[in-house]
Amino acid sequence: MNIAEELGKKQKEISVAEFFERNKQILGFDNLTRAIITCVKEAVDNSLDACEEAGILPDIMVEISELKNDEYKIVVEDNGPGIVKSQIPHVFARLLYGSRFHSLRQARGQQGIGISAVVLYSQLTTGKPAIITSKIGEGFPAHKLELFIDTKKNFPHILKEEMLHWEKKSGTKIEVFVKGKYIKNRKQSVYEYLRSTAIVNPHASIILIEPDGNKIIFERVTNEMPNPPKEIKPHPYGIEIGMLLRMLKEANARKISNFLANEFSSISIQKAREVLSKAGIREEMKPSEITLEEAKNIIEAFKKTKFLPPPTNCLSPIGEELIRKGLRKETQMLSPEFIAVNTRNPSVFSGTPFMVETGIVYGGNLPSDERVEILRFANRVPLLYQEGGCVITEAIKNIDWRRYGLEQKGGKGLPYGPAIILVHVASVNVPFTSESKEAIANIEEIEREIRLSLQECARKMKIHLSKKEKREKARSKFFLVAKIIPEIAKKSSSMLGRDVPDVSRIITKIMNVIWIEDEVSAKNGNAESRLYITNYKNKPCSFVLYLEAPKERIISISPEPAEVRDRVIKWEIKDIKPTEKRELSILLKGDEFENNIYVGKIDPINVIGAEKWEGEE
Amino acid sequence: MINVQENLKKIVEKLYEDMVDGKIPSVELPARIKSNIIFDERYRVWKYGNEKSLRSAAVLAGAVSLLRMLYTIEFINQMIEQKKSSTLREMYYISEGWGEAKFESQDESDKLAEDLEILTKALREDFKLRPEEDGASIIGNIVIEEVTRKGERKKIHCQDDVGDSGYSIPYNVEKDKIRFIEAGADRIIAIETGGMFDRLVENEFDEKSNSILIHLKGQPARSTRRLIKRMNEELNLPVIVFTDGDPWSYRIYASIAYGAIKTAHISEYLATPSAQFLGITPSDILSYELPSDKLTEEDINALNAELTDPRFQDEFWKEEIKLQLEINKKSEQQALAKYGLDYVTDVYLPEKMAEMGYEI
Numbered sequence: 001m002n003i004a005e006e007l008g009k010k011q012k013e014i015s016v017a018e019f020f021e022r023n024k025q026i027l028g029f030d031n032l033t034r035a036i037i038t039c040v041k042e043a044v045d046n047s048l049d050a051c052e053e054a055g056i057l058p059d060i061m062v063e064i065s066e067l068k069n070d071e072y073k074i075v076v077e078d079n080g081p082g083i084v085k086s087q088i089p090h091v092f093a094r095l096l097y098g099s100r101f102h103s104l105r106q107a108r109g110q111q112g113i114g115i116s117a118v119v120l121y122s123q124l125t126t127g128k129p130a131i132i133t134s135k136i137g138e139g140f141p142a143h144k145l146e147l148f149i150d151t152k153k154n155f156p157h158i159l160k161e162e163m164l165h166w167e168k169k170s171g172t173k174i175e176v177f178v179k180g181k182y183i184k185n186r187k188q189s190v191y192e193y194l195r196s197t198a199i200v201n202p203h204a205s206i207i208l209i210e211p212d213g214n215k216i217i218f219e220r221v222t223n224e225m226p227n228p229p230k231e232i233k234p235h236p237y238g239i240e241i242g243m244l245l246r247m248l249k250e251a252n253a254r255k256i257s258n259f260l261a262n263e264f265s266s267i268s269i270q271k272a273r274e275v276l277s278k279a280g281i282r283e284e285m286k287p288s289e290i291t292l293e294e295a296k297n298i299i300e301a302f303k304k305t306k307f308l309p310p311p312t313n314c315l316s317p318i319g320e321e322l323i324r325k326g327l328r329k330e331t332q333m334l335s336p337e338f339i340a341v342n343t344r345n346p347s348v349f350s351g352t353p354f355m356v357e358t359g360i361v362y363g364g365n366l367p368s369d370e371r372v373e374i375l376r377f378a379n380r381v382p383l384l385y386q387e388g389g390c391v392i393t394e395a396i397k398n399i400d401w402r403r404y405g406l407e408q409k410g411g412k413g414l415p416y417g418p419a420i421i422l423v424h425v426a427s428v429n430v431p432f433t434s435e436s437k438e439a440i441a442n443i444e445e446i447e448r449e450i451r452l453s454l455q456e457c458a459r460k461m462k463i464h465l466s467k468k469e470k471r472e473k474a475r476s477k478f479f480l481v482a483k484i485i486p487e488i489a490k491k492s493s494s495m496l497g498r499d500v501p502d503v504s505r506i507i508t509k510i511m512n513v514i515w516i517e518d519e520v521s522a523k524n525g526n527a528e529s530r531l532y533i534t535n536y537k538n539k540p541c542s543f544v545l546y547l548e549a550p551k552e553r554i555i556s557i558s559p560e561p562a563e564v565r566d567r568v569i570k571w572e573i574k575d576i577k578p579t580e581k582r583e584l585s586i587l588l589k590g591d592e593f594e595n596n597i598y599v600g601k602i603d604p605i606n607v608i609g610a611e612k613w614e615g616e617e
Numbered sequence: 618m619i620n621v622q623e624n625l626k627k628i629v630e631k632l633y634e635d636m637v638d639g640k641i642p643s644v645e646l647p648a649r650i651k652s653n654i655i656f657d658e659r660y661r662v663w664k665y666g667n668e669k670s671l672r673s674a675a676v677l678a679g680a681v682s683l684l685r686m687l688y689t690i691e692f693i694n695q696m697i698e699q700k701k702s703s704t705l706r707e708m709y710y711i712s713e714g715w716g717e718a719k720f721e722s723q724d725e726s727d728k729l730a731e732d733l734e735i736l737t738k739a740l741r742e743d744f745k746l747r748p749e750e751d752g753a754s755i756i757g758n759i760v761i762e763e764v765t766r767k768g769e770r771k772k773i774h775c776q777d778d779v780g781d782s783g784y785s786i787p788y789n790v791e792k793d794k795i796r797f798i799e800a801g802a803d804r805i806i807a808i809e810t811g812g813m814f815d816r817l818v819e820n821e822f823d824e825k826s827n828s829i830l831i832h833l834k835g836q837p838a839r840s841t842r843r844l845i846k847r848m849n850e851e852l853n854l855p856v857i858v859f860t861d862g863d864p865w866s867y868r869i870y871a872s873i874a875y876g877a878i879k880t881a882h883i884s885e886y887l888a889t890p891s892a893q894f895l896g897i898t899p900s901d902i903l904s905y906e907l908p909s910d911k912l913t914e915e916d917i918n919a920l921n922a923e924l925t926d927p928r929f930q931d932e933f934w935k936e937e938i939k940l941q942l943e944i945n946k947k948s949e950q951q952a953l954a955k956y957g958l959d960y961v962t963d964v965y966l967p968e969k970m971a972e973m974g975y976e977i
Contacts, residue, residue: 476677484680487717488642491687492633496626501636509641510675 028385028436029121032070032181033188037384039074039121040064040190042114043174045381047078048201050172054081055225058204064182064190066211071126072180077173082136085143089156092119092132092174093147118176120149125179129159133173135166142166182211188384194218196375196382199326200318200424221325226316226380232428233265235310236275236302238351244295248287256290257283260298266307275301309348315355315426317343318380323359324592327422336420337363337468339592340460344453349445354427356449360457362464366418372406374414376440377424383438390439392423395450404458405465419461423450464594474608478515481507481536508578511536514543514602516609518595526555527593531584535576543602545571546613547586547595555587568615621744622697624737625690632683642683643673646735647882654881654927661890663875663928665735665882672732682729684718689729693744702745705730735882741839747788753841754783756818757829758801759848763787764794772798775829781818783832790844800852802829804975806966807845807892809833809860809869813950813961820962826970826977829854836869839880842887845873849889856889857970862897862907863947864919867929867938870894875928895969899941902948905965908955909946916947 028038040062051058056079063075083091092115119130135142146160183189194208198218205220234243253259260272267275276283278301281294290298318326320341327339341359348354366373376383376392387393393414401408401415408415431441440446485503493500515534520527529549535541544562547569554564563570569586576582598613628644635642647653647665655666674680692711696702703711709726712719720726730746733739741748760774761784775784787794806828808814814832817823823830829848833841849856858873860866871877874892876884902909912920920938923929929938941947953961967977 480674480677480680484677484684484717485642485674488632488674488680488684488687489636491684491691492629492636492642495629495687495691496633498633501633503636505639506636506641506674509639 028438029117032179033183034385035121035125035178036064036072036074036180036182037188037190037193039118039176039178039180040076041193041381042118043074043076044194044197044206046115047076047080047172048197048204048380050080051078051204052226052228055228056080056170057220057223057225058201058206060204061207061209062190062194063209064211065209066182067177070179070181071177072182072211073175073177075173075175077171079168079171082134082140082170082172084136085134085145088132088134088143088145089147089158092116092130093149093156094154115174116149118174118178119147120151122176122178123148126177128177131175133164133166133175135168135170135172137170140170142168184210191216193382193384195330196377196384197380199330199375199422200323200377200380200382202318202322202326202329219329221329222322224322226318228316230314232311232314232353233263235265235348235351235353236267236305236307237348238310238429239264239299239302241292241295241299244299245292248290248295251287253287255283256281256285256287259287265310271305271307275305278304309346310351310353314428315346315353317355317357317426318424319343320357323357323422323424327359327361327420328591331361331364331420334361334366335364336361336366338461338464338594340457340464342453342456342460344449347445347449349431349443352427352429352431354425354430354446354449356446356453357424357426358450358453358457359422360454360461361420361422362461363418366420368418370416372415372417373420375420375422377422378430378432378437378440379426380424381437383440385436386433386439389433391442391447392425392440392450394442395423395447396421396454398447399451399454399458401458404455404462421454423454425450471609474515477511477608481511485510504579505538508536508538512606513537514541514576514599514607516545516597516599516607518597518609520593520595522591523587525591527588527591529586529588529593529595531595531597533573533576533582533584535578535580537606538578540575540577541602541606542572542574542576543607544600544613544617545573545584545610546598546600546615547571547584548598549586549588549593553588553590555589557586559584621737621739622694624739625693625733628733628736629687629690632687641673641675643671643675643679644683644686644736645669645671646732649878649881651878651922651926654876654878656927657884660885660888662884662888663881664884681717685712685715685720685725685729686732688712688715688718689726689733693733693746696745702747704747708746731879731882738882740883740886742789742791748838748840753832753834753837754785754814755829755831755844756781756783757805757823757831758827759829759852760798760800762796762798776823781815783818783830786838786840786844788838788840790840790847795844795847797848797852800829800848800854801827802854803827805829805831805845805848805854805856806895807831807833807837807856807858807873808950809835809866810950813859816951816958817962820959822962822966825962826966828857833860833869833873837873839887842873842889845892846887846889849891855975856892857895857973857975858892859895859950859966860897861947861949862899862902862941864916864923864938864941866897867894867923867934868919871926871928893973895966895973897948897950897952899937899944899946901969902946903940903944905953907948907952909948909952912941912945912947917942 029035044060047060048058059079061077065073067073094116122130129146129148131146133142133144141163144162144164145158148157148159150157194206198206202221203225206218208216247263251259253262257272257276260267261269273283279297320343323341324339339361343357344355346353346355376390397413400411402411406415406417406419425440425446431443433439433441485506489501489503513536515536517532520529548567549569551564551566557569561569562572571584597610599607599610600613600617604612632642648668648670653666653668654663657664672679672682674683705727706723709720709723730741734741755775757775760772762770762772765771773784808830811832814830817830845856848854858870860869873889876888880887920942923938953965970977
């Protein structure tokens, strides 16, 4: 027997399942803590995707219990559309079996590895089968299956199946038994993953029951479903040779020109002809006749041709409103003073549409001397690992945050300060750095969009901080009046052994302004804004005061204003006497409000706490 | 004799009366800026002019400063009554207990002491506030009588009764502390750096040239300047100033001869208008071919500032400063060592002093 034959005997096909058995780390099962998070993550992502496709507001329950040392039972139950019985084994117990592998659209899962990898991991570590229960609607029975994966054949093996009655209208429940380790309160934990998930999925309600029985509810903040993303055809700029050859082989069109115009986005029949003439190919040729050489020429011609960007309705942003709500809800206990959000228009990298959304939470009880917290998301899935190797982190490092009021050594690197930075990248094909989908590759276009979006938020933050600083300045004057002047009076009189002089007139003289202080407080889901006006001038004053407020949100105003316009309330302040105080307040729907106060019919130099009104009187 | 406590009380009364009258309390001070120093013909020194700045409680900084003034006055009164004294640094630490009036830095407490001097026309020493600076030292043919802390009078011959580092100048050099018994020297040479002072001492230049050598220790302390002035006036000794050849050293000379901007209110106590500058001049750098450094950005700015400084408005200084900007060089006193250790005492100083009309 020669050597080649000798070796040939040893070479045998490795099944996909066997391969993953040996390479657990690729899929996020590299250590016991992470394994639990990955199991929850895969199941929850599937539930959210399924609910979204079916237009159902997700109610998801995650329960984790410890059975014995390092062995846990994980149950994830949803109210999604359910899975037909014949598909259940393939979905859960067969790797690389997915509905979305060949489609271009924004979705959480894509390769069809996730949940079957969880099932595989459970049978490898505890030897127990996964139990799946699913019901597809009213009047249907629920099916319960116990499944194994035959790792040699990569094929489901059904141990047990039964029909049963399930109270739910529809839904799916998965139970797996895995080796793992449950950690609380760390940046990388099930709790943290679900908290982040809740922020970017404000339409979902998620319940977590931890092994110690502790129950956490992440409440739904909106009943609006995100727009379901549409599938799109590949764009000529993003296509690679292998993909093109496969498409040519499967093509239905008889002429290559029609094939190009039908199977790609942004290629009209004229554009198709232009490409073909550049590639030196007759437009009557059959797609199946195209040689490898010719296919390469087509790709070259694509590069030399101008195309419109791909359609972007395939993307489903969360939207500024909902990001704000999500952030507000999940940072409530920190009572932040400011939240800015921004959604960029869709953009394209090598033919793949993507878009970026960002948010910044500032102040309150956030620690001001620590590194900012970064929340990274790709297609609404939180990224917990590999922060250092991610384009999001890179983009944050490339901004000079000192200009916007955060600390940053030398204007480079991760900023410090009381802030949380959220970045969401949505795309039909997120360019991850590896199979475990924990970091996004450093692609110039994506980095740029993140940077621009964050700078937009940062600018808003800076404006807020400048306003705050102005107020502080005014306060320092107030402090002087309230504190230092009486001290001077007290000290000088005691040194001379005489009576303490009355300084109220002096205080009015020094202030010599109309003093406006304001505050906003949340009141059972509404926002209440209060303005306090004090006349520290030595004569009575009259002026007009404007407060920006969207008319549709106003519940009540006190006292009666002179006028309520679409975006602004106008009060006449008449004859306020020296040292007199007056109070104005409004109640608004929604808990989000920032006071913007303006004055008219008075020189603004005489007013502290309001800007000059530039609009019509 | 000024009654210090009386004058301090007037400040407190002014602030109090303001408030009784419903006025915002304030005090008026001369503006302490370069453009507000004018030449006082009578004393031939530079003093504050008529530009006033108002320290008013209408702004936070002003109000805090007035409150501090009150606390400081109270503190000075206590010291006068208890016959104690303290350093400015000690006062800075004592202010820890003054609440809102607490000093944020020692700079502030020093400035406030100067403000009070200006307002009361008294000297810091009258407030029982001592500077931190240790005085410089003297070597030369002069007998000084010092009243020690025990109240004894001690006669000190500043060559025979001292070591090589000389007699140390105390912070108070007024007549109640120091008197001049006799002086056999012909003149005073004030020297900027310790290295050069020690060189002249080692080369016995005090004896050879029959001069009193005074080490200035950089920018001279008030007591050093006051002592030079007293020697100049009471013993009729001419004063020669010998420094490095850079803009900062010219300011040292100016503070001796004309008064410093910070202490312009007491220039007539501190300045010696007849003091002459010997070198190192920019011309010396050229004519003695001295080793030199390039001027830095700060040097150039300082030289340009001196061109507009009223104290440097004579032909000699204008020409020398312009020359220095032109050659873009500065040299240290010790650069003379290029020609050997004795060169400064054998050649340079005798030559330069001969130019000034002093025969050694």
